[in-house]
Amino acid sequence: MHLEKLSLTNFKNYEDGRYTFGRQINVIVGPNGSGKTNLLDAVYFLALSKSAFQTQDALSILHNADYFIIDGIFEEHVDRNVQITISLQRGQRKVLMADKKPYERVSEHIGRFPVVLVAPNDTDLVREHSEDRRHFFDGVLSQLDAEYLRNYLMYQQILKQRNSLLKLFAERNQVDNDMLDTYDEPLLDLGQKIHDRRRQFVDEFLPSFRAHYAYLSDEREEVTIVYESEVSNTAFADEFRHFRRRDTVLQRTTMGIHKDDYSFMIEGRSGASQSGASQSGDPRSGDPRSGDPVPLKKFGSQGQQKTFVIALKLAQFDQLQAEKGVKPILLLDDIFDKLDDRRIGKLIQRMDQGAFGQLFITDARPERTRDLLNGVKADVRFFEIGNE
Numbered sequence: 001m002h003l004e005k006l007s008l009t010n011f012k013n014y015e016d017g018r019y020t021f022g023r024q025i026n027v028i029v030g031p032n033g034s035g036k037t038n039l040l041d042a043v044y045f046l047a048l049s050k051s052a053f054q055t056q057d058a059l060s061i062l063h064n065a066d067y068f069i070i071d072g073i074f075e076e077h078v079d080r081n082v083q084i085t086i087s088l089q090r091g092q093r094k095v096l097m098a099d100k101k102p103y104e105r106v107s108e109h110i111g112r113f114p115v116v117l118v119a120p121n122d123t124d125l126v127r128e129h130s131e132d133r134r135h136f137f138d139g140v141l142s143q144l145d146a147e148y149l150r151n152y153l154m155y156q157q158i159l160k161q162r163n164s165l166l167k168l169f170a171e172r173n174q175v176d177n178d179m180l181d182t183y184d185e186p187l188l189d190l191g192q193k194i195h196d197r198r199r200q201f202v203d204e205f206l207p208s209f210r211a212h213y214a215y216l217s218d219e220r221e222e223v224t225i226v227y228e229s230e231v232s233n234t235a236f237a238d239e240f241r242h243f244r245r246r247d248t249v250l251q252r253t254t255m256g257i258h259k260d261d262y263s264f265m266i267e268g269r270s271g272a273s274q275s276g277a278s279q280s281g282d283p284r285s286g287d288p289r290s291g292d293p294v295p296l297k298k299f300g301s302q303g304q305q306k307t308f309v310i311a312l313k314l315a316q317f318d319q320l321q322a323e324k325g326v327k328p329i330l331l332l333d334d335i336f337d338k339l340d341d342r343r344i345g346k347l348i349q350r351m352d353q354g355a356f357g358q359l360f361i362t363d364a365r366p367e368r369t370r371d372l373l374n375g376v377k378a379d380v381r382f383f384e385i386g387n388e
Helices: 036-048 120-127 131-143 146-172 177-217 235-244 245-250 267-276 300-325 341-352 366-372
Strands: 002-011 014-020 023-031 067-077 079-089 096-097 115-118 224-227 261-267 293-295 329-333 361-362 382-384
Touching: 002 036, 002 096, 023 036, 023 366, 036 067, 036 079, 036 115, 036 177, 036 329, 036 361, 120 131, 120 300, 131 146, 131 177, 131 261, 131 300, 146 177, 177 224, 177 235, 177 300, 177 329, 177 341, 261 300, 267 366, 361 366, 366 382
Parallel strands: 023 361, 023 382, 115 329, 329 361
Antiparallel strands: 002 014, 002 067, 067 079, 079 096, 224 261, 261 293
């Protein structure tokens, strides 16, 4: 599976763009601000029907334009090409088509053309909020598991409706428990299914993730991911109902899988010594001098955090390949600027071993990328992107 052709009309800074890509390594070079990342985002958008960087689709329309169109030809199988078209007119709904026929549901498209993006801001997964980590793992699971995506979308819809009802109750200073039951029962059922799938996924994900981290770090320390959820408590359903009054006062649902988190942990002794961080006063943080796992956010060095998130993305690649039976498209945005020579060498070695399928790499320094990829046996194509 690979993307053969891509056409852009009024997408971000591309008024009109036409590209034919190679099956293996495609390098997009040009000055900063010329649109290299936007081109990767177009590939991502085509595969997942949304931008990797914008929360609102309309923000991807070229300034002063009224619409955008992204059109691409995927080789889905050896003897089958598929044309995917995404268009958006300002003030209207997005249209997603396969071979010029609209999908009945956008969810039918998710996972059909698996893609993995490694971007400079990925370390936000470590540093920022639980919402960012949930968003990452939900994105991985949505490409892997259509049933998970359906359950997740339904949960979000019911959660939104329940929160609207809580606001209404707060305004009226009156709670209708029978009406809340009609929302709580499906919310609890879906929440349990999502919780169970997330827990199962982390168990399946860990071996591949740890193997990639060990490879990239020369096995300097061990890492793990701990899935944390209130739903794990056997009494969760009773507690959820018990706190209805609190939910009404706060006008939002305060418990559930939308509050889950994933703790990124690193071996204490190595993490503390390389980051120079002091021991936290929170006993849950662990003692960085003991060798017990401690939070990567507090005790991991920048290099360890970068290695951690790249290992996350490579493990995502493995999971998608195992489930879909094809190698996902791998997008590496400005990757060589963010890694030291040792980690770059490890990635190049994986490329040379044929571990990946179709790759897209951006770099503002074409001579550097040419030197790095000079010995790689794969077909490498360069695309010069000029200032618009």
